[in-house]
Amino acid sequence: MTKIDLDRRRLIQACGAIGGASMLGLSLASQASAAATVNTPKQPLGDYDSWDMSTMADLLRQGDISPLELTDSAIARFETNAALNMIAVNHFEQAREQAQKLNQLSTAQRTAKMASAPLLGVPFALKDLGVTMAGTITTNGCRFFKDNCVAENSTLVNRYQAAGLNIMAKLTSPEFGQTPTGESSLHGDTLNPWDTRYSSGGSSAGSAVAVAARILPAAHGSDGGGSIRIPASHCGLFGLKPSRGRVASGPTNLESSMGLSVHHALTRSVRDSALLLQLTQGAEPGSRVTLPNDNMLAAVNAKPKPLKIALMQSHPFGYPVHQDCSDALDKTVKLLTSLGHIVEVAQPTLPLEQMFNGMGIATSSGMLNAVQARELKLGRAARENEFEAIVWGHLQRAKEFTAQQMLAARSAFDQGGQAFDVFFNDYDFILTPVTTAPPPKIGELSLNQPYDSFVQQVLKASPIAALFNMTGLPAMSVPLHWNKNGLPIGVQFAGAYGSEAQLLTLAAQLEQAAPWADKRPPILS
Structure with a gap:
């Protein structure tokens, strides 16, 4: 092994496990495969699979379907596709009770309520990490938290409920989101519906699978190093990571992992992502990193101007880029050029080593803080056998970090942000x-x-997605390519701080020019 390889190896080790999720991505090994099939019985609401969240809301408003029909349709599909292993905590009974109450409303009453709660009765689910719903369990994918019943809602959950969403489950994540896949000792392996031998991506694994398998039209996700965008890419979905401060993360942690982790959703349509962002954006008490609210829905319908887009086609640390990913970029460049945009090869100069060292410090320290709060609540120390081996190692190293290292980490993130600001x-x-x-x-x-x-394995992965967590910039994965084995390969666009509306405008244009709505995993055939 050369000295540069050793240096890179030490850098990855220093990054910590979202160093798994910071180096983000995936093994270079990929083999031709036939997708697994499932015997799918006839499902209630046969057209359900083709409806996005916006369509469901329209049908509910018009009285063409009922909340209970939608809820039962989602439950039936969860049960039929149970082998994909996407559910961490089941809230079906609670969701049915809520749907039954809504069913008792007349169409006129429901329409009136939907003026302020436009998604009233639409089925939804939360990622089992980083958000809480009062009176329910959030496990964080960890055995130490397996019975972690919480007393209050996250601010974001309050906003989802105010919008009318019927939350029916917590969906799987690896332990503390510390690797870009959907595998944990607590919940097992979450499988990719496009081919069950492959990872769904992570850490918003269950959310991606539920949406890709047409069980839900959209689902909550969080992203601390690519955890919305990677599973979106692997499952053929649209996944937008908002700017730091766009979506509330509190009340417990206003900036999770020093601002690396943010919340939003995985969706099949761009307009659903825009609608959810429209309904959930904005500051909460205590917020100091804030953005003015934008009209995300108007952005989807806006006509995009000709854009100047930089193309970063190489791995920042010099590792190979798989031909499938290069093909996805080439295809996207041709599409962009045909739409009148200018694309040229360019990328900023970044303090990569300092940034990735800082990422490991931030993520591991955030995880240690959560574990120590749990220890205090339980009145006992965490045990090694309650954690994945790699996570336990990161927890022990986090105990040795200094205040100076924490400050250096944030400084490195800021320097990266400054470089991108100039670049944009x-x-x-x-x-x-x-x-x-x-x-x-x-x-x-x-x-x-x-x-x-x-x-x-991490050394083969890409750190590109994590750059936009460290710098707090918005980025999106757009499903524009499938490889010869039928596996989705997303491409990423990122923009200046606060440019979600502009990203959504471009995404809507791409969605219209190269539609993906009808692409379905083989298990649904």
């Missing part, structure tokens, strides 16, 4: 791979393996 004076957006390899096989990025083996 010359370019509207930057186009990159989401990951530098197609979806990996199940097991390749598991947290329950020898650390050296894990590092070898």
Whole structure:
């Protein structure tokens, strides 16, 4: 092994496990495969599979369907596709009770309520990490939190409920989101509906699978190093990571992992992402990093101007980019050019080593803080056998971090943000791979393996998505390519701070020019 390889290896080790999620991506190994099939019985509401969230809301408003019909249709599909293993905590009974109450309303009453709660009765689910719903369990994918019943809603959950969403489950995540896959000792392996031998991506794994398998039209996700965008890429979905401060993360942590982690959703349509962002954006008490609210729905219908887009087609640390990912970029560049946009190769100069060292410090420290709060609540210390081996190692290292290291980490993030701010004076957006390899096989990025083996897999992965967590910038994965094995390969666009509306305008244009709504995993055939 050369000195540069050793240096890179040490850098990844320093990054910590979202160092798994910071190096983000996936194994270069990919083999031809036939997708797994499931015997799918006839489902209630046969057209349900083709409806996005916005369509469901319209049908509810018109009285053409009922909340209970939608809820039962979602439950039936969850049960039929149980082998994909996407549910962490089941709230079906609670969701049915809520739907039954809504069913008792007349169409006129429901329409009146939908003036302020436009998604009243639409089925939805939360990622089992980083958000809480009063009186229910959030496990964080961790055995130490397996019975972690919480007393209050997250601010975001309050906003989802105010919008009328009927929350019916918590969906799987790896332990503390510490790897870009959907595998944990607590919940098992979440499988990709496009081919069940492959990872769904992570850490918003269950959310991506539920939406890709047409069980839900949209689902909550969080992104601390690519955890919305990676599963969106692997499952053929649209996934937008908002700017830091756009969506409330409190009340417990107003900036999770020093601002690296933010919340939004995985959707099949761009307009659903815009609608959810419209309904959930905005500051909460205590917010100091804030943005003015934008009209996200208007952005979807806006006519995009000709854009100047930078193309970053290489791995920042010099590792190979898989041909599938290069093909996805080439295809996207041709599409952009045909739409009148200008694309040229360019990328900013960033303090990569300092940024990624800082990412490990921030994520591991945030995880340690959560564990210590749980220890205080339980009145006992956490035990090694309650954690994945790799996560336990990061927790022990986090105890040794100093205040100076924390300050250096935030300084590195700020320097990266400054570099991007200057860069976006010359370019509207930057186009990159989401990951530098197609979806990996199940097991390749598991947290329950020898650390050296894990590092070898992470070294093949892409750190590109994490750049926009560290700098707090918005970025989106757009499903524009499928490889010869039928696996989705997303591409990433990122923009200046607060440019979600402009990203949504571009995404809507791409969705119209190269539609993906009718692309379905083979298990649904």
